[in-house]
Amino acid sequence: MLKIEKLKKAYGKYHALDGLDMTIEKGALYGFVGPNGAGKTTTIKILAGLLNPDSGTIRIDGVDAGRDRRGLKGKIGYVPDSFGVYDNLKVREYMEFFASCYGIEGLMARKRCGALLEQVGLENRADFYVDGLSRGMQQRLCLARALIHDPALLVMDEPSSGLDPKTRLEFKELVQELNEEGKTILISSHVLSELAAMCTDIGIIDQGRMVLCGSMKEIMERVDQSNPLLITVYSNMETAMAVLRSHSCVRTISIKENCLSVGFTGDAHDEALLLQQLVDADVLVNGFSRMQGNLESLFMQITDREDKEVLLYENKPGL
Ligand code: ATP
Numbered sequence: 281m282l283k284i285e286k287l288k289k290a291y292g293k294y295h296a297l298d299g300l301d302m303t304i305e306k307g308a309l310y311g312f313v314g315p316n317g318a319g320k321t322t323t324i325k326i327l328a329g330l331l332n333p334d335s336g337t338i339r340i341d342g343v344d345a346g347r348d349r350r351g352l353k354g355k356i357g358y359v360p361d362s363f364g365v366y367d368n369l370k371v372r373e374y375m376e377f378f379a380s381c382y383g384i385e386g387l388m389a390r391k392r393c394g395a396l397l398e399q400v401g402l403e404n405r406a407d408f409y410v411d412g413l414s415r416g417m418q419q420r421l422c423l424a425r426a427l428i429h430d431p432a433l434l435v436m437d438e439p440s441s442g443l444d445p446k447t448r449l450e451f452k453e454l455v456q457e458l459n460e461e462g463k464t465i466l467i468s469s470h471v472l473s474e475l476a477a478m479c480t481d482i483g484i485i486d487q488g489r490m491v492l493c494g495s496m497k498e499i500m501e502r503v504d505q506s507n508p509l510l511i512t513v514y515s516n517m518e519t520a521m522a523v524l525r526s527h528s529c530v531r532t533i534s535i536k537e538n539c540l541s542v543g544f545t546g547d548a549h550d551e552a553l554l555l556q557q558l559v560d561a562d563v564l565v566n567g568f569s570r571m572q573g574n575l576e577s578l579f580m581q582i583t584d585r586e587d588k589e590v591l592l593y594e595n596k597p598g599l
Contacts, residue, residue, distance in 0.1 A: 281306040281464055287336030289322050296322045298488035309459040311475035312468040314485035315583050320468045324437045328358035357426035359436040363418045372406040382429040396424040416447035436467045476575040486583045503578045509542040512567030520563040
């Protein structure tokens, strides 16, 4: 449904987006992750039609958005990271104002606004002043506003930031409900565990480029493979080390007492063969498992923010 290719955007000499590629399938709940300054907000603002890219293409349902900026705005609902100030405007007036911006007026506007306020759980707040709402309610109102023209794609920039844990959870459930009803959603966040639990797909951006993307299942498989194997050796450590050093999938070995932490690039089948090899070499193994990892550990590795550990052995392929 959305295909971004080679998107570039510079602020002066600084390249915020440096050839970004991104594909979002229809019906996806796409988590857009990256460290501070990676280019998430720039990408989202370009999608929302608030910034022009320097080059690259954005296609929605096969149509080149660069040639039809108005069409792009019609297909995208945008939830910004900050709400803005709306003095003396009641919730109902706020919604109807935005409805009128999309040419929805009168009875039609009242019906649509009422239905959306109900959907986000604000039906009882229609006559409250916007500025008097809690941060969580304002965020839900923002979501209702973004849905007013029934966009094909909902784009949210860090929508949960500043919300307390309970409100965060409620907001997450609301987003999931919308996705289950068929809305395609892009959501950026720093809270990786939250994204891992809710998204169908994920894209990790760093320095203006996509560094890893795929379905949640594929990414979690990568997470597993990027975690070290933890091997506890009961006896014959020297032989265990020799077997490991000669194995083509072993990248690193760290040791603490009789427990080895092994950087291992193989899959589950390679793991099973390694265990068999150790046993055949008369190594007594009383623990063998992949360390339980999460999206955070993979994110840290990919964006190179992880402190380097002291290694016992490092195999650099090609040397
Ligand atoms: P964060 O998670 O911190 O919000 P981000 O991934 O959303 O970061 P962007 O806000 O897109 O990143 O910024 C990308 C880079 O472009 C950053 O280095 C930022 O300082 C720079 N940048 C963003 N907006 C401007 C601007 N208007 N003028 C100059 N530089 C900018």
